[in-house]
Amino acid sequence: MESKKIYSVVGLFDTADEIIHASEKVVEHGYKKFDIHTPFPVHGLNQAMKLKPSPMGYFALVFGLTGTAIALLTMAFMMTFDYPLNIGGKPLFPLPAFISVTFEVTVLLASIGTVLALLFVFFKMPHNSHPLHDSNYMKKCTTEMFGVCLEAEDEKFNEADARSFLENLAAKEIETIYIEKEEVPAIFSKPFIGFLVFTIVLVSGATYFVTNKLMFMQPFNWMMDQHRVDVQSISTFFPDSFSMREKVEGTVPRGFMPEDYKESPDSAGMYLQNPLEYNEKNIALGKRKFLTYCSPCHGNLAKGDSRLLDNFPKPPTLHSKKLREWSDGRIYHVITFGQGVMPTYAKQVTREERWAIIQYIRTLQKALNPAEEDFNGAK
């Protein structure tokens, strides 16, 4: 017993009247470090103990105003500045419409803040290692009796005096409370380290799962999962297991016009005429199509100098004498049916566009090898 430090001397009372009387006596006697423990708040005890008014109201005010400010600033940031949302032509900072949320956030922050401040700052809770815990005194005070606790830290404290003081007040069950030796938590014990490792693995794993997987999971994805055939997928229906099918033989697309002179390019050159007018609009169309479909091989200026040079059977220049002397119909035949390694372009380029491309080719040819009459009007 000698080695233990005294925390306090305590005494119990039966009624509220007695405890008020006792607390006034304690104050009168000059004790500063003392406490009264009661199972419920007793009216008039604060005055008897001469306690200062509780400052919790100011905390609530500060937390509440913080909430107001946070709510208004957040809404202003979101709806006025970051992503201005025009709703029915109303102002971008519509205060009346913001009042509900502002009020709710104010109340929320004030309530949470005040309670947290009360419990964790003012009361320094959770505090289960207090010397009073588990004493007979505490068990009585939280349930059915009223207690006076004279703490040893007080300047006037003296165990014998305190006991006789409480006896004079007719207190029951006077006892001395000692400070238990504080348990040192074993931080490096195996179970605790195991617990730490387990927690770390659990928390980091859960965080990874939530932020990288769960956030992107859809419980159902029925828009993607439909009863239709996808391209490049295996068909279970057709015996050859191709889901992309050849067209039925003899299928003709809408608006299809057969091309003549397939086997006789010379006749094409002789009989086909360019139906388009030679004008800027058609040349512009031809230029666009030429740059898309022809220039990869023939080069931007049709000189046969594209980036495919040396990597491929050399595409011919379109400025040769032969090409310049070919008729429009002859070139049309090449575009339509292909020649040598050049495939048909009939599927990519419409008839009109083919004729426009030819006009553009003619323009390029004239630019490189102008004839005498092309200088007409130039100075």
Next chain:
Amino acid sequence: MRDYSIEPSVVEGKPTFRQIDELIGAPLEKMPDKKFYITISITGTMFLTGIMCWGLSFYYGTGLWGNNNPVGWGFPIVNFVFWVGIGHAGTLISAILFLFRQRWRNGIARFAEGMTIFAVMTAGIFPLFHTGRPWLAHYLFPHPNDHGLWVNFTSPLLWDVFAISTYFTVSFIFWYVGLIPDFANLRDRTKNKVKKVIYSITSLGWRASNRHWQHYEMVYLILAGFATPLVLSVHTIVSFDFAVSIIPGWHTTIFPPYFVAGAVFSGFAMVQNVLIFVRKVFNYENLITVNILEKMNKIIILTGSMVGYAYAMEFFIAWYSGNEAESFVFINRALGDYAWAYWIMVTCNVVFPQLFWIKRIRRNIPIMFVIGVLVNVGMWFERFVITVTSLSRDFLPSSWAYYKPTLIDGGILLGSFGMFFTLLLLFTKSLPVVSLAEIKSVIDGAQPTHHHKEANNGK
């Protein structure tokens, strides 16, 4: 002359502190009996039915419900408003009556607060599922996301998100703060080691010190002060969901007070109904006295009359405003397709509660129970009438349609009752349903008789 400064005791039988501890702690120490198992299996079955219907709605979508094109709200919103309303009585009892220093509230506040929390939890599920894709519910709250979008803070539906979540959080905090001294009490009385650990954690090491009580009481007062405007704001904002739109029959300024009165009305009826069982089953007749039930019935008449007045005033304004759409909607409510629902509502809400003017009925437990049930039926139909009649007959006659709930709708409604009562039953077995500290502070002899006088005499 009668001395009004001496209040009659709210607790009968002059119990001692120890008797109160034993009485209220009894359900927590005994194993549940047969009656408990029978009750919880009934409510549990209802709850499971609801879970099944929620699961089906989750998997197959909202097409399983009766909601159709003009009536897009239907049962989910009706049930949501109903359950939020049930919750309001709890906060009114615990916060508003606390501010008015109504000492009789101390016996029923804890239980009513518990009902608030469970009712709001139940209510919250409905809008969640009504969104159609409940797994995307986080988009209801503003947070940075890869769409670069925020929420629309000028929408009443968003105000609702904030109101309900704040209401739940603040109610829960209020409840927990009230529970801390009781946890300390349980901690110091229990003989079971596991319970001791649990109560030591939950009581946070409360020491019943008066230096703590002083701040604690101040915070409790502040919380009550916050919860009071909060509870009024919550149903006001719920009513804004309706009133801010332009549907005839919804677009009226009477909605906020009308909704708040209705919420308190139905909530009190529910609290009264459940307390009748609680006081009987746990022998709390001396703590939850007939006087307390009578006072609750008085509040039911008051709020019921306010609701009746609102019904009348809606009709008057529909005529007085000269607005054709408005007057059509109200005539349609009383005489149209949903007249049956309207007249159930009027009978249950306006006619039956008026029987409480008779003192014998007000103090007769079986009759008040039946009236309480009828009030809740009526209030559920009030939300049904408001939601469905207005939507099914909106401005465009070409889109008018009759709303019929499906079996799944009914299952979800049943499940919500199952959830609420299951949680309530578990609550009665796990926490003290009457606040130990609060009830002790109002029994006879608990407070100093005339403290200052005696203290001065003692000098």
